[in-house]
Amino acid sequence: MRAVSLLFPKRTKYRKMHRGRRKGIAQAGNEVAFGEYGIQAVEPGWVTAQQIEACRTTLVRELERNARIWIRIFPDKPITKKPAETRMGKGKGDVDHWVAVVRSGHIMFELGGITREQAERAHQLVSYKLPIRTRLRERLRLGGER
Amino acid sequence: MAYELQAQKRERTNPRALRRSGRVPAVVYGPGVHELLSLDRKELERLFAKITHSSRITLKLDSGEEYHTFIKEIQFHPLTDEILHVDFYQPPADRPVTMEVPIHIHGEAKGRKAGGVVEQILETVEVRGPIEAIPELIEVDLTDLDVGQSIHTGDLQLPEGVELHTSPDLVVVTVLAPRKVEEVAAVEEEAAPAAAEGGAEGESESAPAAGSE
Numbered sequence: 001m002r003a004v005s006l007l008f009p010k011r012t013k014y015r016k017m018h019r020g021r022r023k024g025i026a027q028a029g030n031e032v033a034f035g036e037y038g039i040q041a042v043e044p045g046w047v048t049a050q051q052i053e054a055c056r057t058t059l060v061r062e063l064e065r066n067a068r069i070w071i072r073i074f075p076d077k078p079i080t081k082k083p084a085e086t087r088m089g090k091g092k093g094d095v096d097h098w099v100a101v102v103r104s105g106h107i108m109f110e111l112g113g114i115t116r117e118q119a120e121r122a123h124q125l126v127s128y129k130l131p132i133r134t135r136l137r138e139r140l141r142l143g144g145e146r
Numbered sequence: 147m148a149y150e151l152q153a154q155k156r157e158r159t160n161p162r163a164l165r166r167s168g169r170v171p172a173v174v175y176g177p178g179v180h181e182l183l184s185l186d187r188k189e190l191e192r193l194f195a196k197i198t199h200s201s202r203i204t205l206k207l208d209s210g211e212e213y214h215t216f217i218k219e220i221q222f223h224p225l226t227d228e229i230l231h232v233d234f235y236q237p238p239a240d241r242p243v244t245m246e247v248p249i250h251i252h253g254e255a256k257g258r259k260a261g262g263v264v265e266q267i268l269e270t271v272e273v274r275g276p277i278e279a280i281p282e283l284i285e286v287d288l289t290d291l292d293v294g295q296s297i298h299t300g301d302l303q304l305p306e307g308v309e310l311h312t313s314p315d316l317v318v319v320t321v322l323a324p325r326k327v328e329e330v331a332a333v334e335e336e337a338a339p340a341a342a343e344g345g346a347e348g349e350s351e352s353a354p355a356a357g358s359e
Contacts, residue, residue, distance in 0.1 A: 066263055112265060140222065
């Protein structure tokens with residue numbers, strides 16, 4: 001079986017968190033800053049560590065050696081769950097998994113050193129692994145800079 | 147080359163209403179200048195299709211006034227890519243200016259043919275010179291660049307009268323050695339026991355961080 005190394009914080013100040021809200025659009029991380037192309041969320045959602053890892057694996061396999069990949073989200077929000085068949089009460093459940101809170105407009109992954117066609121293909125494959133709608137975004141350049 | 151753009155003065159009206167009517171709010175400022183403007187969106191989009199961030203733009207107002215400006219900032223909507231607002235800066239005409247000039251790479255690097263990855267580290271470089279000498283674009287030819295080699299800011303060809311206003315040692319573009327697929331697999335297998343522990347405990351101190359690359 002292939003091992004997976006999941007992302008989560010090394011240490012946290014508090015063990016459990018409220019659910020929070022995901023209104024509005026991303027005020028930071030909404031521009032392609034490192035690579036040529038970015039995979040942008042067009043709706044808000046929680047992206048789990050497993051989903052991020054699945055996307056990373058997909059990108060590494062699809063693009064193999066001729067690309068650079070940046071992951072710009074990190075699952076730092078603990079999500080709790082009560083065990084199955086448990087009566088209500090007795091406090092909040094245990095931490096089950098970790099998610100990254102993604103607002104509309106957030107650039108989640110960036111890709112560099114590849115062609116537009118390769119980026120489109122990679123985006124298509126990654127979009128299958130994510131719970132939210134995404135789009136491929138190019139780095140912002142004016143016409144004379146292309 | 148200086149480009150021209152028609153502009154109108156605007157009062158402190160609601161910018162959203164302005165955008166709905168097909169215009170874009172803008173501002174021009176500089177020593178002794180501060181004016182709120184509005185621009186035609188279609189004309190602005192046509193202009194943006196041919197200029198760079200360091201192009202000189204002459205704003206012509208209906209009243210006959212002219213401003214010789216550079217773009218300071220463009221705000222786009224993160225989701226719709228609509229132009230939300232433009233800042234123009236009119237520098238003092240008699241003094242040199244410091245500007246960020248975009249870098250454009252062209253040519254296929256020797257190292258890329260050998261399997262390397264071309265990475266552009268710097269998108270713009272800060273230069274200083276007289277207004278009319280500031281280039282629109284700095285071209286960088288990659289043809290002779292091999293794996294492991296880089297082009298630094300000090301190697302850039304600048305027009306006469308323009309000097310570099312940053313360290314000459316910064317890497318502009320480099321060709322990285324190809325990544326080995328086997329290495330990635332090995333890292334994943336190493337992380338296996340740690341990941342299993344982390345998953346069981348929920349919050350392990352020994353968090354296995356998956357490499358971003």
